[in-house]
Amino acid sequence: MTDIQKRYLTAKRALFDRYYARLNERQREAVYHINGPLLILAGAGSGKTTVLVERIAYIIRYGDAYRNNAVPFDIGERDVTALEHAATADMSREELGALLGQFAVDPCPPWRILAITFTNKAAGEIKARIAAAFPQDETVSRDIWAGTFHSVCMRILRRYTAEVGLQAGFSVYDTDDAKKAMTAVLKDLNIDEKVLSAKSALAAVSRAKDHLIGPEEFEMQIENDDFGFVDDYRKKQIAKVYSAYQTRLRRSNALDFDDIIFYATRLLQQNEGICALYQNQFRYVLVDEYQDTNYAQFELTRILSQMPRETYNLMVVGDDDQSIYKFRGADIKIILGFTEKIKSTPKAEIIRLEQNYRSTQPILDAANAVIAHNETRRPKTLWTERRGGSRIHVLNPKDQNEEARAIVDIIQQKVANGENHYRDFAVLFRVNAQSNALEQGFARSAVPYRMLGGVRFSDRKEIRDLVAYLQVINNHADRERLLRIINEPRRKIGDKTLAAVAEIAEAEHTTLFEVMARADRYIALARSADTLKGFTALIEGLSADLPYAKLDEFVEEVLDRTGYRQMIKDAGETEAERLDNLEEFVSNVKEYMNGAEAPTLTEFLEINALVADVDRYDDTADAVVLMTIHSAKGLEFPQVFLPGFEEGIFPGMQTVMAGPAELEEERRLAYVAITRAKDELYIAHAASRMLYGRTMPNPPSRFLDEIPPELLQQPKTTKYAHGETAQAAPRRYGKTGFSAPGAAERITVGRPAPAARPTVTFAPGDRVHHNNFGDGLVLSVQRMGADYLYEIAFDTVGTKRMMATYAKLTKL
DNA sequence: ATGGGGCTGCTTTTT
DNA sequence: GCAGCCCCAT
Secondary structure: OOOOHHHHHHHHHHHHHHOOOOOHHHHHHHOOOOOOOOEEEEEEOOOOOHHHHHHHHHHHHOOOOOOOOOOOOOOHHHHHHHHHOOOOOOOOHHHHHHHHHHOOOOOOOHEEEEEOOOOOOHHHHHHHHHHHHHHOOOHHHHOOEEEEHHHHHHHHHHOOOOOOOOOOEEEOEEEHHHHHHHHHHHHHHHOOOOOOHHHHHHHHHHHHOOOOOOOHHHHHHHHHHOOOHHHHHEEEEEEHHHHHHHHHHHHEEEEHHHHHHHHHHHHHHHHHHHHHHHHHHHOEEEEEOOHHHHHHHHHHHHHHHHHOOOEOOEEEOOOHHHHOOHHOOOOOOOOOOOOHHHOOOOOOOOEEEEEEOOHHHHHHHHHHHOOOOHHHOOOOEEEEOOOOOOEEEEEEEOOOOHHHHHHHHHHHHHHHHHOOOOOHHHEEEEOOHHHHHHHHHHHHHOEEEEEEOOOOOOOOHHHHHHHHHHHHHOOOOOHHHHHOOOOOOOOOOOOHHHHHHHHHHHOOOHHHHHHOOOHHHHHHHHHHHHHHHHHHHHHHHHHHHHOOHHHHHHHHHHHHHHHHHHHHHHHHHHHHHHHHHHHHHHHHHHHHHOOOOOOOHHHHHHHHHHOOOOOOOOOOOOOEEEHHHHHHOOOOOOEEEEEEOOOEOOOOOHHHHHHHHHHHHHHHHHHHOOOEEEEEEEEEOOOOEOOOOOEEEEOOHHHOOOOOOHHHHHHOHHHHHHHHOOOOOOOOOOOOOOOOHHHHHHOOOOOOOOOOOOOOOOOOOEOOOOOOOOEEEEEEEHHHHHHHHEEEEEEEEEEEEEOOOHHHHHHH
């Protein structure tokens, strides 16, 4: 290579580095590395999504520009000098980006890029950020294949429905439908639920599908104990159940969630022609949250990303330390074994993103220290350029109620002092059962809060019923949904009749609906033939009208003609909310119609099945948020509380019993919890706690012990002897149940406690002065225990609420 | 068919 | 502690 050529390449790379100056070196490396398999180990808060999006944009704009060593044959001294000058020239980012266009090598059209995520939210975010990166061309984000594993597989299955043995308009069963089907299967096979529960049978079936093992293979592989089945008899039972369950679903022209991945992957494995079609289409495959994948998903992405000559353009990004979904099938070995499992030329490479853009160093040190106790991981150490940051506050309340009070108090003080907004705070707990005490604590205070993870809209009975009607109209074979609505409202079709129908359907290998439609031909159904035929005629009538109606009007029609709306109206005033929910559903239908090119019932139902609730976390509302640690994954908050850091809760009793691998998963959960915090972290462990109706004296969590003491701001307390707490300051409780400053004092030991200044009481209408906020008008005064809460409208900074003890106020 | 009483069991969640 | 489920009585 000549000198000029070398200078050309150096100048080109310098220009790219300048264009991507906002990224750190590791991140840039990840963007430039586009050919061959790549594993990006992205620590918490390391800018993972940014890299994913920038890399996609880079592939579309520049192809393999950076790493390619090609030099134009006619390059001259003058060209190189011009490039070298450009690296320091005054240029906007857009100008620079356009200049880089000349280096493009095989830029890739968007429709040849596949980006897979786990949630619709994540897929939506990628699309939105791609759209923002190409403001002049909205086709880019439209054409990219960005979706969840399930939506991508559905796209394949929709196209090759017959090839996997389904008919158009097939149903997708959610967990609830699947459980109903499984319960029925167990009953059919005369298996006692106590011997084999529907829950564990479903879990076993789900694990089998995760490993791409169908019912036939399952039966054959029965000796291979890979799933931890205790005994052979149980395995044989499960084999029978699996097969019967699968048959039941097929006859319903239905799939469960696992089937979506299973059937799509199988199709690609077994049908070379179809497989080649997709392989030729996709030049680059990207997978997010790779630590949450299972074997089937690994295989799916491996196949789709395979290029000619044993090359894989597959980038996966994830963090083995944040693998917390083993219980739903995720297998940490997939990310840990990625480089060995993908045999490719060039070989798989690993890039680590360890610079954290979220937390203070003490928080990262604590997280690093805890996770370092795990054996099964790829070592990483998070660091930040952020300087300073306070130590981790440890709270040691007496019980779960005092824990809630302490948290509420701290939040109130910080907001009153103007240090934070309510929305800055998150309370993250291990188990939902903890939420009761916490919620009560918040409900009794003036602190606005939101609980995440209640009953979801789509889980409401009336919504499920309406969807079931629509499903049966769309797919008459759907047995689970048919059974759900056949007697809702009451149609006098009882269990005995249905059992007779089911028996005939079984004998004739047909569907319940078919048998019911021809009920008059069967002696066994003679008495109820009219009712049964009345029902099928109702459904068929609606189906016939479907092509001629607008979808939203059709749904209204369904509500009226089935008598469902009337049934709820008859139920009276108390059911008004359910009517509202049905209307809400209709407006969801309208919303879908607005966004769809050619709206159909089938497509609507499919989206409805695959999309849970629309963005349940709204971070604009100014309220403290309460949720499980699991649901907080991927989120961040300036102030984080972690209540229940106790043995028996976190790690939970069952986890400790289950073994070392489970304990490591629990530790990863602790790591996720700690790394949610940006500025301050509060860890609480109550001396005793009532959970599930039992009061337990819990020692502090081993995870707390794993944090070096110098990172902690401990309350003045010694070791616990069976839950006996050495309390520091005496507590006083106000009438409203607040522990005014008492609880907070314990967490500020080590720092001088806020001086108890004489409280001057002000009345609404008084003009006051505050050191930070200037002058203002007192709007209201509210007694809070031994203290007062002022609401003050400041002339310059707006209205603030503050506790009298902490507000440095003087009367004007 | 419906509702009340007693019993169990019970991390974590998205698709 | 409580929700959800089964069973039995009406």
